[in-house]
Amino acid sequence: MITVENLTKTFTQSNTPVAALDDVSLQVPDGSVCGVVGTSGAGKSTLARCIALLEKPDSGAIRVDGTDLVSLEGSKLRAARRQIGVVPQGDSLLRQRTAAGNVALPLESAKVPAAQRRSRVAELLDLVGLADKSSVYPDHLSGGQRQRVAVARALAAKPSVLLADEPTSALDPGTTDSVLTVLERARSELGVTVLVVTHDMAVVRRIADDVAVLEEGRVVEHGKVLDLVSEPGSRIGSTLLPETDQASTLQLDSGGHDVVAEVVLVGFAAVGALLPEASSRFGVELSILGGGLTRLGDTPVAKFRVGLSGERSESALKWMIERDAHVRRAPVSVDGVAA
Amino acid sequence: MSDVTPWSEVLELVRPATVETLYMVLMSTLVGVVGGLPLGVWLHMTSPVGLTPKPLLHRVLGAIVDVTRSIPFVVLLVVVGSLTRLLMGQAFGSSAAIVPLAIAAVPFFARLTSNALREVDSAIVEAAVTTGAGKFRIVWTVLLSEARAALVGAVGVTMLALIGYAAMAGAIAGGGLGATAILDGYNAYDDRVLYVSVVLLGVLAWGMQLVTDWVTKLVDRRRAATNV
Ligand SMILES: Nc1ncnc2c1ncn2[C@@H]1O[C@H](COP(=O)(O)OP(=O)(O)OP(=O)(O)O)[C@@H](O)[C@H]1O
Ligand SMILES: [Mg+2]
Numbered sequence: 327m328i329t330v331e332n333l334t335k336t337f338t339q340s341n342t343p344v345a346a347l348d349d350v351s352l353q354v355p356d357g358s359v360c361g362v363v364g365t366s367g368a369g370k371s372t373l374a375r376c377i378a379l380l381e382k383p384d385s386g387a388i389r390v391d392g393t394d395l396v397s398l399e400g401s402k403l404r405a406a407r408r409q410i411g412v413v414p415q416g417d418s419l420l421r422q423r424t425a426a427g428n429v430a431l432p433l434e435s436a437k438v439p440a441a442q443r444r445s446r447v448a449e450l451l452d453l454v455g456l457a458d459k460s461s462v463y464p465d466h467l468s469g470g471q472r473q474r475v476a477v478a479r480a481l482a483a484k485p486s487v488l489l490a491d492e493p494t495s496a497l498d499p500g501t502t503d504s505v506l507t508v509l510e511r512a513r514s515e516l517g518v519t520v521l522v523v524t525h526d527m528a529v530v531r532r533i534a535d536d537v538a539v540l541e542e543g544r545v546v547e548h549g550k551v552l553d554l555v556s557e558p559g560s561r562i563g564s565t566l567l568p569e570t571d572q573a574s575t576l577q578l579d580s581g582g583h584d585v586v587a588e589v590v591l592v593g594f595a596a597v598g599a600l601l602p603e604a605s606s607r608f609g610v611e612l613s614i615l616g617g618g619l620t621r622l623g624d625t626p627v628a629k630f631r632v633g634l635s636g637e638r639s640e641s642a643l644k645w646m647i648e649r650d651a652h653v654r655r656a657p658v659s660v661d662g663v664a665a
Numbered sequence: 666m667s668d669v670t671p672w673s674e675v676l677e678l679v680r681p682a683t684v685e686t687l688y689m690v691l692m693s694t695l696v697g698v699v700g701g702l703p704l705g706v707w708l709h710m711t712s713p714v715g716l717t718p719k720p721l722l723h724r725v726l727g728a729i730v731d732v733t734r735s736i737p738f739v740v741l742l743v744v745v746g747s748l749t750r751l752l753m754g755q756a757f758g759s760s761a762a763i764v765p766l767a768i769a770a771v772p773f774f775a776r777l778t779s780n781a782l783r784e785v786d787s788a789i790v791e792a793a794v795t796t797g798a799g800k801f802r803i804v805w806t807v808l809l810s811e812a813r814a815a816l817v818g819a820v821g822v823t824m825l826a827l828i829g830y831a832a833m834a835g836a837i838a839g840g841g842l843g844a845t846a847i848l849d850g851y852n853a854y855d856d857r858v859l860y861v862s863v864v865l866l867g868v869l870a871w872g873m874q875l876v877t878d879w880v881t882k883l884v885d886r887r888r889a890a891t892n893v
Contacts, residue, residue, distance in 0.1 A: 378795050408797035418792035421887045422811050432796035434806070465887050476792070483796065 333386035346372040348543035361530040364540035411480030415491035419464040426460040432483040450478040470501030556652035568618035570631035583633030590652040610636030686841040697770025705778025759840030781815035814885040821877025
C-alpha cells in the first residue's frame, strides 16, 4: 500500500518558483497497478522521484505499508529504499556490467551472499523472459530488453512496491507490450504494488486498475479506471472510451427517435446482452448511432450513442440503469432531433 | 665539431637515460594516480552534479587543483627545489625530479578523474541510489567502474604529459632522455645523440599510447563480445 498525503514540492527556476507538486494525495492499494498520467511537465517524475526517496518533498507524507518515509536519513533511508523497486526514466543500466550483473546490484547493496545472489538473479531474468541474455551487456540488448532488465533489477531485493517512470516511452507498440507483460507478472506473481508513470494511455488501458491524472502539479482525477470511465466529464473516460461521433449522429437522427442517450456498459454480460434484451423486453426500436467497443485490462467496455423509438423507451432506459448501465440522456428537441 | 660518436657509445648513453625517463614517468604517474584519483572523486562528489554537493568545499578544492595545474612546470621545478632536497636528500638526478613531476601529476589526474566521472549518466547513479547502495559502493561499483575506460585514458594522457615534463625536469635537474638530448647531444654538438634521444622520447610516448589503448580495450566491457 502506497499512501501519498498532501505532497508539495516547489523548484526554483531562474528565480521563479515552479510548483511541481501541489498538495498531491493518492493511495495505491496492495497488489494493484496505478497509472499516473499527465502532460509533460505535470509533475509525474517529481512524484515518482519523491516516492523513490530521491527527492525530498517540501511537505507531506509518503507511506509505504504505514510508515512515513519522508524524514528518514542514513541507514534507515537506505533500508527504506530497498523496499521500493525503481525503474527510472531513461537508460539506467550499468553499461560495464552484464544483464545478470545489473540485476545483482540491489542484492549486493543488501549484502546478500553470492550463492543466493546467483539463484535470485536467474529467477528474475526468467521472470522477465531474458534467461538467455544473462551474460549480455546492455549495449547489445534492445530497448525493450534493457527495460525488462531494469524491471528485474528493481524487483531483485523483493520490494513491496515497484515504481516505473515512463517504462515504455521510446518503445514501439510490440515492445511496449512485452514490458507491460512483465509489469503485470510482477504484480500477479510477486504481489507487488505498482505505480507506473506514463503519458501513454495505452499503458493505462492495458494494466492499470487505478489511475491518477496530474495537471500542473495537482491531482485532477483519481480513482478506479472502470469507475472513471462511466463518470460523465471524466477525462480518463473520454480518452479511453470510443468516440460517439456527433456529426453522423445528427444525420441518422433525422429519422426521429423518442430518446437519444449515451450508454456506457462495463463487463462481458452488460456489453453482450443488455441492449438487445432491453429492446425486446420493452418492444422499443433501438439503433446504435455511434460509439463502439474497447477493452480495459481484461474487461470489455462499450460506449454507445443509442436512439430509442417506441412508447416504452423511457422504461427501457430505466431498466438498463437498474442493471448498472451508465446512461446519459441527450437533450432531444421537439422534432425529435438530438441537439 | 667532434667526430661522430660511435653507435656503441650512443647506446651506452641512451640506454640508462631511457630507463631513467621510464622510471621518472612511471613513478610520478603512480603518485599522480594514487593522489589524484581520490582527490578527483572528492571533487566530483562535492560538485553540484555530485552525490553530496558541497558548493563551498567544491570551489576551494577546484581552486587548489586548477591553480596548481596552471603553474608552468619550469616554475614548479624551481619552486619545489628545496622541498625536493628535504624529501630526497638531493635536488639533482632522476629521483629528485619525481617530486615536482608528482606534484604536477596529482592535480592533473584529479581534474581528468572528475571530468571522467561527470560523464557517467546520472540516471545510472540514481538507479544505484534507489537500490539502497551506500556512498562507498556507488563510488566503487558505479562511478569508477562505469568510467573505467575514461580513467585508463586519463592515465595515458597523464603519462604522455609527464614524458614532456620529465624531459624538462631532466634538462634542469639531470637525468633521463631530456638531459641526454640537451647535455650530451645539443650542448656537445653531438647530433647523433640528440636525434637518437629525441626519437626515443617519441617511441616511448607512442609505446605508452599503444599500451593505454590496449588496456582501455581490455577493461571496457560495454561492447564486449558475450560468451553465451
Ligand atoms: N530539478 C529540478 N529543478 C528545477 N525544476 C524542476 C526540476 N525537476 C523538475 N522541475 C520542474 O518541475 C515540473 C515538473 O517536472 P516533472 O519532471 O515532474 O514533469 P513530468 O510530468 O515528469 O514531465 P515529462 O512527461 O516530460 O517527464 C516541470 O515544470 C519541471 O521544469
Ligand atoms: Mg518525467
